[in-house]
Structure formats: structure tokens, C-alpha cells
Amino acid sequence: xxxxxxxxxxxxxxxxxxxxxxxxxxxxxxxxxxxxxxxxxxxxxxxxxxxxxxxxxxxxxxxxxxxxxxxxxxxxxxxxxxxxxxxxxxxxxxxxxxxxxxxxxxxxxxxxxxxxxxxxxxxxxxxxxxxxxxxxxxxxxxxxxxxxxxxxxxxxxxxxxxxxxxxxxxxxxxxxxxxxxxxxxxxxxxxx
Numbered sequence: 783x784x785x786x787x788x789x790x791x792x793x794x795x796x797x798x799x800x801x802x803x804x805x806x807x808x809x810x811x812x813x814x815x816x817x818x819x820x821x822x823x824x825x826x827x828x829x830x831x832x833x834x835x836x837x838x839x840x841x842x843x844x845x846x847x848x849x850x851x852x853x854x855x856x857x858x859x860x861x862x863x864x865x866x867x868x869x870x871x872x873x874x875x876x877x878x879x880x881x882x883x884x885x886x887x888x889x890x891x892x893x894x895x896x897x898x899x900x901x902x903x904x905x906x907x908x909x910x911x912x913x914x915x916x917x918x919x920x921x922x923x924x925x926x927x928x929x930x931x932x933x934x935x936x937x938x939x940x941x942x943x944x945x946x947x948x949x950x951x952x953x954x955x956x957x958x959x960x961x962x963x964x965x966x967x968x969x970x971x972x973x974x
Contacts, residue, residue, distance in 0.1 A: 783841060783842070783843055783889075783964075783965075784805075784806060784841070784842045784843070785802060785804070785805040785806070785842075785843050785844075785845070785960075785965060786805065786806045786807070786808050786837055786838075786842055786843070786844045786845070787805055787806070787807045787808070787844075787845050788808060788809070788810040788833040788834050788836065788837040788838075788844050788845065788846040788847075789807060789809065789810070789833065789845075789846070789847060790807065790809035791847075791950055793929075793931065793949050793950045793951070794847055794950045794951045795807055797946055797949060797950065797951040797953060797956075798845070798951060798956070800953065800968065801953065801956060801957050801960065801967045801968055801969075802960065802965065802966075802967055802968065803968065808837045810832070810833035810834075810836040810837050810846065811836065812829070812832045812833060812836055814829060814859075816857060822850055822852045822855070822856075822857040822880075822882055823882055823897055823899075825848075825850065825857060826848045826849065826850050826882045826883065826884040826897065827884045827886075827895050827897055829846075829848035829884065830846040830847050830848045830884035830885055830886040830895060831846060831884075831886045831888075831893070831895055832846070833846030833847070833848065833886070834846030834886040834887070834888040834893075835888065838888045840890060841890065842889070843887065843888070843889045843960075843963055843965060844886075844887070844888045844889075845885060845886070845887055845956065845959070845960075846885070846886040846888070847883060847884065847885045847886070847950060847951050848883070848884050849881065849882065849883040849884075849925050849947075849948075849950050850881075850882050850925045850926075851870075851874070851879060851880070851881050851925045851926025851928075852879060852880040852881070852882055853870075853873050853874055853877070853879040853880075853926075854873070857925075858870045858873070858874075858925060858926040858927070859925055860922070860923055860924060860925055860927075861921060861922065861927045864916055866927075867916055867921050867922070867927035868912055868913075868916060870926055870927040870928075871907055871912045871915070871916075871921075871927055871928065872907070872909075872912065874904045874907070874926065874928075874937075875904055875905075875906055875907040875912075876904060876905065876906040876907070877903070877904060878901055878902065878903040878904075878940075879901075879902055879904070879926070880899050880900065880901055880902070881899070881900045881902055881925075881926070881943075881947065881948045882897060882898070882899050883897075883898050883900075883944070883947040883948070883950065883951070883952055884896065884897045884898070885898070885951065885952060885955055885956055885959060887959040887960070887962075887963055889963050892962075892963060894959055894962070896952070896955045896959065898943065898944050898947040898952040898955055899943060900941060900942065900943025900944050900945075900947050900948050901941070901942040901943055902930070902938055902940075902941050902942075902948060903938065903939045903940040903941070904937045904938060904939065905937055905938075905939050907937060915928075915933060915934065918932075918933060920932045920933055920934060921934075929949075930945070930948045930949060931949050957969070
């Protein structure tokens with residue numbers, strides 16, 4: 783039984799490697815546009831499910847995941863310009879927002895999707911600090927224009943929930959999904 787991570791994200795790969803040293807990665811080429819009137823929670827669950835389904839084949843176990851940042855009920859995706867990223871960071875400045883990550887496990891016998899929501903409180907961000915951050919490589923491939931595991935970790939005053947979920951793959955929930963599917967993790971064989 784092959785385990786496949788339906789993602790090209792180096793962050794998800796690093797996190798999964800902590801749980802399972804041997805797996806394959808295969809990016810899922812899907813349309814990631816939100817549907818009209820789709821809620822952010824429904825969106826991330828649909829994305830993780832579609833990613834897993836795109837890569838799945840009989841005999842495999844596939845993990846799909848998706849993460850989005852939600853501020854005032856609106857999903858903030860990956861920025862497409864300097865102005866877009868700047869606007870996202872301004873909207874997060876001094877406020878608490880949510881980071882939603884969905885993980886889907888798909889096998890021959892089960893399809894399970896988990897949604898994990900983490901609350902993240904940002905400090906006040908000056909225009910100068912935002913401009914300096916946007917000169918780095920960090921914000922451009924990340925929902926909400928920031929990566930908590932990098933320099934933007936210094937923006938975070940408080941977190942309530944899953945740190946690894948904010949990075950892109952909630953470890954506690956992922957381990958439980960893998961073990962329920964009979965996949966041995968670094969913490970042991972679930973069948974023992």
C-alpha cells in the first residue's frame with residue numbers, strides 16, 4: 783500500500799515526514815477557485831477532498847490538504863501582487879483571524895475529511911514592517927501572505943489551536959487519520 787501526499791508544498795512534506803518517513807508526493811492539478819457564495823470552511827474541505835481524489839488510485843492511501851486564512855469571514859488566498867499581499871497583511875494587523883486547514887485521507891475503504899481551525903492573533907504591523915516583510919520570499923506562496931514558521935512568526939502574539947495546522951498539515955489529526963487507516967507512523971504500528 784503506497785502512501786501519497788497530494789501536494790507540492792515543501793512545508794507539508796516536512797511535516798508528514800515527521801510522522802511517516804517513506805511516502806511519495808504528487809501535486810494535484812485542480813481548479814482552486816472558490817465557488818460563488820462558498821463558505822471558507824466548505825472551500826478548504828472541498829479542496830482537500832478534490833486534491834486527494836485527483837491523485838488517488840486503487841491500492842493507494844492518499845492525503846490531500848488545503849489551508850486558508852480567514853479574516854472577517856473572507857478567505858485570504860495566496861497573494862497575486864505586492865498590493866494584494868500588502869492589503870492582506872494590513873487587514874490582519876492587530877486582529878485575531880482564523881486559519882482553516884482541511885485534511886482528507888482517501889483509501890480503498892474510507893474517505894475521511896477533518897477540518898481544523900486555529901485562531902491567530904497578530905500584533906499591530908506598521909506599513910514599514912509590512913513593506914520589509916514583502917521584500918522577502920516568504921509571503922508569495924502562502925495563504926494570507928504570511929508563513930508562521932518564518933519571519934512572520936514574529937507578528938504572532940497568540941495562537942489558539944494547531945501550530946502545524948497553520949503551517950499546512952495538522953499533525954495530531956493527520957496521525958489519527960493515518961493510524962485509523964492502518965498506516966504505521968513513527969510513533970508505532972496502529973495494529974499492535
